[in-house]
Amino acid sequence: MATNPTQLRVIQTNATDAAKAAVAAVVASAKPAEAVVQLPPRPKKKLPRVLAAVGRGAGQVLPSLIVVALLLIVWELMASGPKSALPSPSRIWKEAHDLILFPFFVNGPQDIGLGWRVLTSLQRVAVGFALAAAVGIMLGCFVGQSEWATRALDPIFQILRTVPPLAWLPISLAAFRDSAPSAIFVIFITAIWPIIINTAVGIRNIPQDYRNVAAVLNLNALEFFRRIMIPAAAPYIFTGLRIGVGLSWLAIVAAEMLTGGVGIGFFIWDAWNSSKLSDIVVALIYIGLVGFILDRAIAALANVATRGVQAA
Amino acid sequence: MIAPVKPKLHTDPVSAHRRGPLLKIDHVDKSFQRGGVTTEVLKDVNLSIEKGEYVSIIGHSGCGKSTLLNLVAGLTQVSSGAVLLENREVNSPGPERAVVFQNHSLLPWLTVYENVKLAVDKVFGRSKSKAERHDWVMQNLDIVQMGHAKDKRPGEISGGMKQRVGIARALAMEPKVMLMDEPFGALDALTRAHLQETVMQIHTRLGNTAIMITHDVDEAVLLSDRIVMMTNGPSARIGEILEVDLPRPRNRIELAKVPAYLSAREAVLKFLYERHRYVEAVS
Numbered sequence: 001m002a003t004n005p006t007q008l009r010v011i012q013t014n015a016t017d018a019a020k021a022a023v024a025a026v027v028a029s030a031k032p033a034e035a036v037v038q039l040p041p042r043p044k045k046k047l048p049r050v051l052a053a054v055g056r057g058a059g060q061v062l063p064s065l066i067v068v069a070l071l072l073i074v075w076e077l078m079a080s081g082p083k084s085a086l087p088s089p090s091r092i093w094k095e096a097h098d099l100i101l102f103p104f105f106v107n108g109p110q111d112i113g114l115g116w117r118v119l120t121s122l123q124r125v126a127v128g129f130a131l132a133a134a135v136g137i138m139l140g141c142f143v144g145q146s147e148w149a150t151r152a153l154d155p156i157f158q159i160l161r162t163v164p165p166l167a168w169l170p171i172s173l174a175a176f177r178d179s180a181p182s183a184i185f186v187i188f189i190t191a192i193w194p195i196i197i198n199t200a201v202g203i204r205n206i207p208q209d210y211r212n213v214a215a216v217l218n219l220n221a222l223e224f225f226r227r228i229m230i231p232a233a234a235p236y237i238f239t240g241l242r243i244g245v246g247l248s249w250l251a252i253v254a255a256e257m258l259t260g261g262v263g264i265g266f267f268i269w270d271a272w273n274s275s276k277l278s279d280i281v282v283a284l285i286y287i288g289l290v291g292f293i294l295d296r297a298i299a300a301l302a303n304v305a306t307r308g309v310q311a312a
Numbered sequence: 313m314i315a316p317v318k319p320k321l322h323t324d325p326v327s328a329h330r331r332g333p334l335l336k337i338d339h340v341d342k343s344f345q346r347g348g349v350t351t352e353v354l355k356d357v358n359l360s361i362e363k364g365e366y367v368s369i370i371g372h373s374g375c376g377k378s379t380l381l382n383l384v385a386g387l388t389q390v391s392s393g394a395v396l397l398e399n400r401e402v403n404s405p406g407p408e409r410a411v412v413f414q415n416h417s418l419l420p421w422l423t424v425y426e427n428v429k430l431a432v433d434k435v436f437g438r439s440k441s442k443a444e445r446h447d448w449v450m451q452n453l454d455i456v457q458m459g460h461a462k463d464k465r466p467g468e469i470s471g472g473m474k475q476r477v478g479i480a481r482a483l484a485m486e487p488k489v490m491l492m493d494e495p496f497g498a499l500d501a502l503t504r505a506h507l508q509e510t511v512m513q514i515h516t517r518l519g520n521t522a523i524m525i526t527h528d529v530d531e532a533v534l535l536s537d538r539i540v541m542m543t544n545g546p547s548a549r550i551g552e553i554l555e556v557d558l559p560r561p562r563n564r565i566e567l568a569k570v571p572a573y574l575s576a577r578e579a580v581l582k583f584l585y586e587r588h589r590y591v592e593a594v595s
Contacts, residue, residue: 209415210417210419212411212417213413213417215405216385216405216406216407216410217407217430217434217435218406218407219434227419227430228419
């Protein structure tokens with residue numbers, strides 16, 4: 001490959017004489033090292049690697065930045081009329097820039113930055129989701145491992161998983177008689193189904209070979225669970241966790257609207273009641289970004305935890 | 313070479329333990345039930361294997377040779393008859409009958425070292441110290457020339473290397489009999505030849521007992537002391553047992569001119585392609 005540009009160059013410089021060019025080409029291909037020295041280094045190779053990486057990164061982000069800018073412009077144009085029901089971006093900035101710029105201010109018990117509210121909601125999600133993950137993986141292993149349990153429980157799971165999160169709220173309020181555990185229960189019950197179902201599928205898909213290895217080694221139930229089942233089903237388990245965490249985040253906002261308290265969901269409801277539409281828009285952006293980060297965090301965790309499993 | 317031992321009735325279990333064959337497959341039948349239909353796979357299989365013997369089982373696909381190996385491994389249960397190891401019936405899997413699986417079956421989330429270590433920890437967890445177990449893992453990886461790749465994951469090494477690790481894992485369990493289910497079936501011809509050499513060296517060095525399933529006539533003759541030829545299924549049985557009376561160590565290039573090698577090869581080929589030709593089952 002290295003000789004090709006050299007040959008071309010030589011041919012170009014001797015283009016006036018065809019016979020000479022042919023000879024030159026032969027010489028060039030015979031002694032490529034000499035010819036290469038005469039060439040100026042390619043400009044591309046002069047670029048430092050860091051700069052190239054930054055360029056690549058910008059290439060990834062730039063298109064979506066452009067689209068966001070365009071959307072903001074269209075939005076501004078559509079919402080800037082005097083009769084517009086919804087605030088324009090410039091009005092949002094005017095009315096709610098403190099919420100955007102200072103996520104962690106504290107001015108009073110109910111007048112706190114959105115960062116604090118998001119953290120409160122995240123705390124609820126963490127408790128509910130952790131419970132759902134622990135119980136869901138256990139139940140999923142049990143269901144996936146036993147033919148009978150699959151037949152008995154799978155239809156029930158399939159029906160229950162379609163129940164919308166908020167439909168569970170009245171019943172959990174009745175059961176717990178308190179809003180805090182009710183909200184956590186709603187998270188739990190929302191997130192657990194995809195975790196159970198995906199774990200069970202992962203367990204059912206463990207290749208017979210791995211089971212044979214475990215049998216020949218005489219692994220006991222606990223060793224089999226720890227050394228074979230969990231790692232083999234890990235990609236499926238993480239798929240379930242990823243869906244589960246997304247649903248949890250959907251559910252917490254809705255649950256908090258009804259149960260009150262300090263969370264981001266209640267903030268939206270409160271802002272609606274005091275007609276602060278700009279605050280709502282800012283809160284929506286917060287929710288979207290946090291949901292995105294949660295999803296990416298689980299995906300990154302999955303990449304680390306399941307390395308090697310897919311490759312083989 | 314060792315002649316097949318006729319089944320004898322032993323009254324005294326201790327002396328029987330000394331006199332009997334290492335492994336005995338005694339009047340084994342195996343049938344599978346599916347949807348009310350019973351298929352008889354193996355019918356009245358009898359085979360005795362002495363300590364240190366290398367026995368190949370050869371036959372056309374679907375003749376139940378893998379089923380036979382699984383019965384010895386304890387991964388499937390006999391329908392009638394018994395598999396006896398040192399005169400004790402076996403009906404569940406165990407490390408004293410380690411299996412080298414056709415597709416290596418290494419755990420992809422563990423490194424080469426950890427795959428072997430898992431087996432060693434399980435088998436020698438009580439009898440060897442931590443340092444001894446580490447040495448034992450490395451020793452077995454070195455036997456199959458895979459010590460250099462101990463920190464690689466199965467996804468990062470070639471098919472032949474994976475199978476080497478599979479063999480190391482089985483060897484590391486110090487099995488009384490090593491069971492190999494078409495161990496070289498998924499490998500290309502050159503890699504296969506390399507691995508056959510390695511297995512021969514190991515057999516010479518350790519004198520271990522091995523049963524190997526194969527459908528490769530040359531491989532069977534090259535490696536085995538005896539070749540067990542299976543008839544076609546259903547209701548497959550042992551059609552013939554061929555003693556391969558060739559001196560060890562064997563060299564595949566020199567063997568090509570040895571009359572005993574050629575006649576053994578011819579005998580197996582005749583069995584497979586003349587008397588028990590493979591007919592595609594219409595079901």
